[in-house]
Amino acid sequence: MQKICPSCREINPAEAAFCRSCATPLGAVAPQAPQWGQPQQAAPQWGQQQPGFGNQPFGGPMQAPMSAPVQESNRPVIALVLVIAGLLCCGFLTSIPGAILGWMEINAIKEGRAPQTGMTMSQIAFYGGIVVSILNLIGSVIAVLVLLSGNM
Numbered sequence: 319m320q321k322i323c324p325s326c327r328e329i330n331p332a333e334a335a336f337c338r339s340c341a342t343p344l345g346a347v348a349p350q351a352p353q354w355g356q357p358q359q360a361a362p363q364w365g366q367q368q369p370g371f372g373n374q375p376f377g378g379p380m381q382a383p384m385s386a387p388v389q390e391s392n393r394p395v396i397a398l399v400l401v402i403a404g405l406l407c408c409g410f411l412t413s414i415p416g417a418i419l420g421w422m423e424i425n426a427i428k429e430g431r432a433p434q435t436g437m438t439m440s441q442i443a444f445y446g447g448i449v450v451s452i453l454n455l456i457g458s459v460i461a462v463l464v465l466l467s468g469n470m
């Protein structure tokens with residue numbers, strides 16, 4: 319094995335202790351030392367990152383069920399309010415979002431992300447929202463037809 323000088327790239331014989339061109343010490347071990355040091359330093363870094371990545375996905379779902387019932391217990395009420403608002407004044411502009419919200423809450427309850435107590439209210443909001451939306455759309459069409467026929 320020949321030794322290549324790290325300073326001037328002069329090719330020296332393997333037994334040379336110093337570069338014959340520029341007298342730089344040819345340890346030949348010296349360039350290898352940092353190479354050995356880097357993998358040894360990298361290994362603990364990988365070890366530290368892997369538990370870190372493992373903890374985050376586990377930490378997320380663990381926290382979600384804790385806070386989810388508190389947040390999602392309001393959704394059936396909001397859905398029902400939207401549907402009732404649609405029935406009273408706002409029409410399908412609020413009853414359709416109410417039905418969607420009720421449907422989302424029903425799915426959330428089926429998947430265990432929301433308390434069972436909201437199921438009845440969610441179903442009422444979902445089916446009620448659909449009925450109110452359809453009735454309102456039909457009513458809107460009839461109203462438009464009446465207006466058009468009145469003008470003619």
Ligand SMILES: [Zn+2]
Nearest residue numbers: 323326337340
């Ligand atoms: Zn040299």
